[in-house]
Amino acid sequence: MSLMVSKLTRRLLALLGAISLSACAGSGGPSQAEREARAAEANALAAQLAAVAVPPPKPGEVRVRLVFGEAADLDLYVTDPRQETVYFANSPSRSGGRLERDVRCGEPPPRIETIEFAAAAPGRYRVGVDFPPEVCSEVKGAVGFVVVFESHAERQETRLAIRPGEFLPIVLEVDLR
Numbered sequence: 001m002s003l004m005v006s007k008l009t010r011r012l013l014a015l016l017g018a019i020s021l022s023a024c025a026g027s028g029g030p031s032q033a034e035r036e037a038r039a040a041e042a043n044a045l046a047a048q049l050a051a052v053a054v055p056p057p058k059p060g061e062v063r064v065r066l067v068f069g070e071a072a073d074l075d076l077y078v079t080d081p082r083q084e085t086v087y088f089a090n091s092p093s094r095s096g097g098r099l100e101r102d103v104r105c106g107e108p109p110p111r112i113e114t115i116e117f118a119a120a121a122p123g124r125y126r127v128g129v130d131f132p133p134e135v136c137s138e139v140k141g142a143v144g145f146v147v148v149f150e151s152h153a154e155r156q157e158t159r160l161a162i163r164p165g166e167f168l169p170i171v172l173e174v175d176l177r
Contacts, residue, residue, distance in 0.1 A: 041144040042159040045069055048110040049146060059152045062120035062176065064127055066113045068145040071138060073105045074162065075130040076113040076147075077169075081123025081176075086115050095121060105136040120176060125149065127172040133165035140164070149174050 049067045057063050066076040077087045078097060084090070086097035100114040127147055142161040149156045149172055158172045 038144055038161060041069060042146060045144060045146045046157075046159070049112060049148060052110055052112060057116075057150050057152050060119050061152060062117040062125065063148075063150045064115045064125075065148045065150075066129060066145060067148075068103075068111050068143055069109070070143050071105055071136050072111075072131065072143040073103065073135040074113070074143065074145060075102075075132065076115055077128035077130065078115045079126040079128070080117065081121050081125065091115075120151070122176050125174045125176060126170050127174075128167065128169040129160075129162055129171050130167045131162045131164050136164075147172050151176060 045067045049065060054063075064076065064078050066074060068074045075088055076099070077085055079085045080093070080095045080097055082095050084093045084095050084097070086093045086095075086099060088099055088102045091097070091099035095117065096119055097115055097117045100116055101112065103111045103113050127149060129145060129147065131143065142163045144159070144161045146157060146159050156172060156174055160168065160171055162168055
């Protein structure tokens with residue numbers, strides 16, 4: 001199996017990221033200091049993810065991980081090629097997707113949610129992230145996060161930010177062949 005991310009998808013993801021970061025800072029866009037802080041936060045989150053030793057996915061498997069900081073409760077959503085979405089309220093799915101860990105407010109780092117497919121079907125996978133406003137009320141601003149989509153053959157990663165009450169339905173879109 002191989003992963004294919006179209007140029008259009010990458011452009012849309014870059015645009016979504018820019019819009020998300022711009023919305024976090026107000027109409028003028030993020031300042032240089034805010035951009036540097038976001039980059040540092042993303043690098044720290046990626047380092048947390050890398051520090052957690054997990055074996056690489058076996059042939060036919062897919063693993064999607066969401067790592068985030070602060071005292072937030074972000075939710076990971078993965079829609080498979082059969083249009084079924086795996087998340088905290090639908091796990092395991094009919095297609096075999098399973099949420100391995102649902103991180104909640106107050107849990108210590110590393111704060112990583114994981115969805116795995118033991119026998120992943122070929123086709124398009126869409127990864128979304130939600131930040132419900134009614135939980136973790138002490139978080140007022142944007143929270144950075146990193147999403148990693150892994151198969152036996154390849155790895156795709158995106159780094160964005162999300163605000164309380166925001167749902168990003170497609171932060172990463174991958175065609176698995």
